[in-house]
Amino acid sequence: MNTVIFRTIAPALTALMVLFSLFVLLRGHNEPGGGFIGGLIAASAMALYGISSGVQAVRRALYFHPITMAGFGVLLAAASGIPSYINQVPFLSGIWWKLPLGNGQYFDLSTPMIFDIGVWFVVVGAITAIMLTLEEAD
Amino acid sequence: MLLAVLSGFILAMFAPSLKHFFGYRAGWLLAILPAAIFVYFLSQYDQVMANKAIFEYHPWIPSIGINLTFYLDGISLLFALLISGIGTFIMIYAGGYLKGHVHLGRFYAFMLMFMASMLGVVLSSNLMALFVFWELTSVTSFLLIGFDHLRKAARRAALQALIVTGFGGLAMLAGFVILSASTGTFEMVDLLQYGNAIKDMDLYFVVLILILLGAFTKSAQFPFHFWLPNAMEAPTPVSAYLHSATMVKAGIYLMMRMYPILGDTVEWSIILGAFGGFTLLAGVFIAIRQTDLKLMLAYTTMASLGLLTMLLGAGGEGAIEGAVLYLLAHSLFKGGLFMVAGTIYHEAGTLDITKLGGLWAKMPITFVAAMLAALSMGGILPLVGFVAKESLYHALISGDPLALILLVVAIIGNAFMFAIGFAVALKPMLGKIGDTPKAAQEGSIMLWLGPLTLGLCGLAAGFGITYLGQSIIHNAISSIGNANAGTNLHLWAGFNTPLMLSLLTMALGAIIYMLFDRMRNFADAVLNWIGWGPDKGFDQFMAGLLYLSQIVTNRLQTGQLRSYLRSTFILLALVIWLPMIAYDAFPTIDFGALTIPTFSEAGILTVAVIGLYAILVARSRLTSIVSLGVVGFAVAMLFMLFGAPDLSYTQFMVETLSVVILALVMTRLHLDKADQKTGLEAVVATVVAVAVGSGLTLLLLKVMETQLDMKLSDFFIKFSATLAHGHNIVNVILVDFRALDTLGEISVVMTTGVVILALINLRPKGQNKAKNKPENASENAPKNAPKTLEESGQ
Numbered sequence: 033m034n035t036v037i038f039r040t041i042a043p044a045l046t047a048l049m050v051l052f053s054l055f056v057l058l059r060g061h062n063e064p065g066g067g068f069i070g071g072l073i074a075a076s077a078m079a080l081y082g083i084s085s086g087v088q089a090v091r092r093a094l095y096f097h098p099i100t101m102a103g104f105g106v107l108l109a110a111a112s113g114i115p116s117y118i119n120q121v122p123f124l125s126g127i128w129w130k131l132p133l134g135n136g137q138y139f140d141l142s143t144p145m146i147f148d149i150g151v152w153f154v155v156v157g158a159i160t161a162i163m164l165t166l167e168e169a170d
Numbered sequence: 171m172l173l174a175v176l177s178g179f180i181l182a183m184f185a186p187s188l189k190h191f192f193g194y195r196a197g198w199l200l201a202i203l204p205a206a207i208f209v210y211f212l213s214q215y216d217q218v219m220a221n222k223a224i225f226e227y228h229p230w231i232p233s234i235g236i237n238l239t240f241y242l243d244g245i246s247l248l249f250a251l252l253i254s255g256i257g258t259f260i261m262i263y264a265g266g267y268l269k270g271h272v273h274l275g276r277f278y279a280f281m282l283m284f285m286a287s288m289l290g291v292v293l294s295s296n297l298m299a300l301f302v303f304w305e306l307t308s309v310t311s312f313l314l315i316g317f318d319h320l321r322k323a324a325r326r327a328a329l330q331a332l333i334v335t336g337f338g339g340l341a342m343l344a345g346f347v348i349l350s351a352s353t354g355t356f357e358m359v360d361l362l363q364y365g366n367a368i369k370d371m372d373l374y375f376v377v378l379i380l381i382l383l384g385a386f387t388k389s390a391q392f393p394f395h396f397w398l399p400n401a402m403e404a405p406t407p408v409s410a411y412l413h414s415a416t417m418v419k420a421g422i423y424l425m426m427r428m429y430p431i432l433g434d435t436v437e438w439s440i441i442l443g444a445f446g447g448f449t450l451l452a453g454v455f456i457a458i459r460q461t462d463l464k465l466m467l468a469y470t471t472m473a474s475l476g477l478l479t480m481l482l483g484a485g486g487e488g489a490i491e492g493a494v495l496y497l498l499a500h501s502l503f504k505g506g507l508f509m510v511a512g513t514i515y516h517e518a519g520t521l522d523i524t525k526l527g528g529l530w531a532k533m534p535i536t537f538v539a540a541m542l543a544a545l546s547m548g549g550i551l552p553l554v555g556f557v558a559k560e561s562l563y564h565a566l567i568s569g570d571p572l573a574l575i576l577l578v579v580a581i582i583g584n585a586f587m588f589a590i591g592f593a594v595a596l597k598p599m600l601g602k603i604g605d606t607p608k609a610a611q612e613g614s615i616m617l618w619l620g621p622l623t624l625g626l627c628g629l630a631a632g633f634g635i636t637y638l639g640q641s642i643i644h645n646a647i648s649s650i651g652n653a654n655a656g657t658n659l660h661l662w663a664g665f666n667t668p669l670m671l672s673l674l675t676m677a678l679g680a681i682i683y684m685l686f687d688r689m690r691n692f693a694d695a696v697l698n699w700i701g702w703g704p705d706k707g708f709d710q711f712m713a714g715l716l717y718l719s720q721i722v723t724n725r726l727q728t729g730q731l732r733s734y735l736r737s738t739f740i741l742l743a744l745v746i747w748l749p750m751i752a753y754d755a756f757p758t759i760d761f762g763a764l765t766i767p768t769f770s771e772a773g774i775l776t777v778a779v780i781g782l783y784a785i786l787v788a789r790s791r792l793t794s795i796v797s798l799g800v801v802g803f804a805v806a807m808l809f810m811l812f813g814a815p816d817l818s819y820t821q822f823m824v825e826t827l828s829v830v831i832l833a834l835v836m837t838r839l840h841l842d843k844a845d846q847k848t849g850l851e852a853v854v855a856t857v858v859a860v861a862v863g864s865g866l867t868l869l870l871l872k873v874m875e876t877q878l879d880m881k882l883s884d885f886f887i888k889f890s891a892t893l894a895h896g897h898n899i900v901n902v903i904l905v906d907f908r909a910l911d912t913l914g915e916i917s918v919v920m921t922t923g924v925v926i927l928a929l930i931n932l933r934p935k936g937q938n939k940a941k942n943k944p945e946n947a948s949e950n951a952p953k954n955a956p957k958t959l960e961e962s963g964q
Binding site (some may be wrong): 038055060061062063064065066067068069072073075076078083099102103105106109110113124125126128138142145148150151154155157158159161162163165166167169 | 191193337460462493815816819820823824827830831834838893894895896897898900901904905906909910912913917919920922926927930944
């Protein structure tokens with residue numbers, strides 16, 4: 033399976049999958065998707081890259097240790113509850129801001145989105161961390 | 171009051187950095203907090219006097235009646251003043267004693283937390299809050315006793331203290347729960363209003379025993395006393411604090427606090443009288459055997475605690491008055507004596523009483539402090555110890571037989587304490603200059619300020635006893651029992667029976683002091699003859715516990731994943747099948763209503779069945795794992811067909827990743843490529859698999875028959891778009907409606923990741939290496955060449 037074709041195409045496929053995982057993550061509020069699924073897709077991408085190019089390549093590409101990403105994800109998700117303290121609503125209540133983009137359009141920023149991004153980081157981080165450690169030669 | 175309790179915890183966080191900037195002098199700085207708390211409580215005095223008590227409420231878990239409620243009455247005030255007042259000098263003393271210690275900052279942090287927990291114990295009105303603070307004192311004292319954690323003895327002592335007091339704490343918790351279940355309140359304030367109703371309860375005796383277990387373990391009553399002398403492994407400032415105002419006094423506080431609620435019954439008097447009296451006698455007897463200053467003091471603390479317990483058992487206004495006075499006196503003199511012992515050790519390098527001598531000229535201030543404390547301990551005019559002793563003798567001369575026994579016990583105990591007190595204070599100071607490891611000289615001001623001040627306080631309290639008796643002592647006593655007690659205290663009450671008994675005590679004490687060495691040999695011989703003690707019993711108990719757990723573990727934990735899975739699935743099958751058989755609750759399957767599957771459904775099912783077949787007949791594990799993935803994919807396709815795209819996506823990804831991870835684990839563990847089951851194992855596995863599979867199918871069919879409660883689903887469908895601005899209900903539930911659940915789940919995911927990393931990486935080198943790949947076993951350095959799944963999985 034570890035053919036030239038696979039090794040050549042895997043990095044491109046990985047990039048595509050990560051892009052897709054971000055797409056799935058962001059559209060998750062209205063269409064099938066979200067942080068969990070997106071995170072799993074990205075983790076699969078990392079697995080693919082790891083199989084084709086080796087653990088070191090994945091670690092270099094990630095730059096941060098994957099378990100750090102998982103920790104950051106929990107922090108981000110928890111921090112998305114801070115605005116609810118400021119607004120004096122129950123912890124983790126969804127809060128929405130409409131950011132004007134000019135020409136009459138708006139960008140919807142919300143705490144559930146930040147929360148979902150946190151979930152994404154946790155799933156990618158934890159699974160990738162386990163996978164890479166298992167894959168590393170002992 | 172909340173700030174007064176919690177400030178210790180807050181400052182503890184900054185103590186290490188303060189130590190970093192100011193060195194050992196940080197002790198002066200950190201002492202400001204206990205001093206401020208002392209002043210704060212002193213300023214509450216007028217209000218406590220006027221209103222009888224201050225009550226403060228902070229909601230914690232109001233729905234189940236658990237709140238941070240504080241209750242400041244006379245007895246709490248006395249304790250709070252002792253804790254913060256003595257705490258102030260302990261902080262300063264610690265700076266001098268542990269000067270130059272690497273972990274002094276950490277020590278300060280522990281001390282502050284310890285003090286704050288203790289304040290919480292004596293101020294909490296809510297029983298649950300009291301329990302939490304109570305356990306916090308156990309935990310912080312564990313940290314303090316084990317402070318010198320490189321020594322095995324210190325670790326053992328710390329663990330012992332934690333186990334003994336923790337056990338008592340749990341018993342006490344059970345007592346509290348029964349108490350509140352019977353009365354419907356967790357608030358001490360409410361319980362105090364109940365009067366005798368609680369004592370007439372059916373479960374009164376159970377509650378009493380459970381709560382007394384808490385108090386006895388904490389206050390080192392026989393047979394739970396052994397942790398206290400062992401706790402001498404802690405640095406001396408800890409011992410001084412532990413023995414004077416905190417920790418062991420928590421049990422005394424609890425008994426005093428519970429006196430109006432549970433006390434003054436026959437059971438109470440007998441239990442407290444017997445255990446207290448025996449603890450007193452055992453304490454002085456073991457104390458006289460010791461040659462180590464600190465150990466001698468430790469056992470006299472045990473004796474004093476026995477005396478206090480005994481007095482509370484005797485009950486009545488006089489005995490309570492004696493107990494409160496003795497509590498005050500003991501806190502002052504024992505704190506002082508311990509600090510003196512610490513100073514001697516710090517300066518002379520030994521605590522052995524047979525080696526020390528003639529220090530008075532070199533350490534004059536310490537000598538004065540030691541004398542003041544010993545005079546108070548011996549109960550000699552005009553120190554507060556004298557008044558306390560007079561008062562308790564006075565209370566016990568009532569004529570009834572139980573009190574008479576207790577009186578005799580008290581006189582013997584006090585005579586011994588008189589002798590031991592002077593032995594500790596005088597023997598190192600007088601006589602020939604001993605042969606000590608270090609040439610002694612007077613310690614720094616940080617070392618003598620505390621003991622001297624406490625000694626002078628004892629003196630001042632003696633002279634001011636009439637005033638104290640009308641104010642703070644009166645208040646403390648009246649919050650336990652009688653409202654009029656304690657108003658007519660005098661330093662000199664004339665020639666009366668208690669004075670005669672005092673003189674008798676002193677005479678006996680003087681004889682014991684003169685025969686000290688002979689008494690020591692005698693006690694040593696007797697105790698050697700007995701041989702076994704609760705301390706040894708504790709070791710035997712722990713060893714037995716470990717042995718038992720080893721047997722159980724060896725039996726249950728075979729270390730084989732297969733046997734774990736087998737037990738899990740057998741249990742699962744039983745859980746599903748047994749109730750179904752017992753209640754005849756099989757689902758009714760209406761075969762007529764079944765529809766023929768569509769072409770796509772049938773196709774997917776066929777794929778799943780082929781996958782299953784492949785798993786069973788596969789030669790290698792890798793093929794099995796991949797085939798399992800095929801079955802999972804088929805299920806995911808079914809989810810898709812029945813309109814659950816989110817679930818389906820997740821299933822696809824999870825299946826993919828499971829296959830990758832399982833394959834990785836397999837190569838990592840260097841399993842045999844093929845699964846070798848014996849015939850019997852295969853039969854068992856088949857039976858278990860069929861039982862679980864069919865059981866789950868039946869269960870799901872049964873579930874489908876019941877009416878589903880659609881309330882939540884309807885709510886989510888209705889409000890997902892309007893309230894949460896999202897059309898994907900699954901995702902909206904995850905990130906908005908149930909976000910807190912998700913936060914918990916992702917925390918679990920992250921923690922699991924960390925744990926798995928640790929498990930993989932911390933595997934001992936050279937173990938679990940390949941059976942079939944011996945050439946890898948010697949390579950511990952990570953390979954540089956990328957090792958891919960493909961290579962290793964072939």
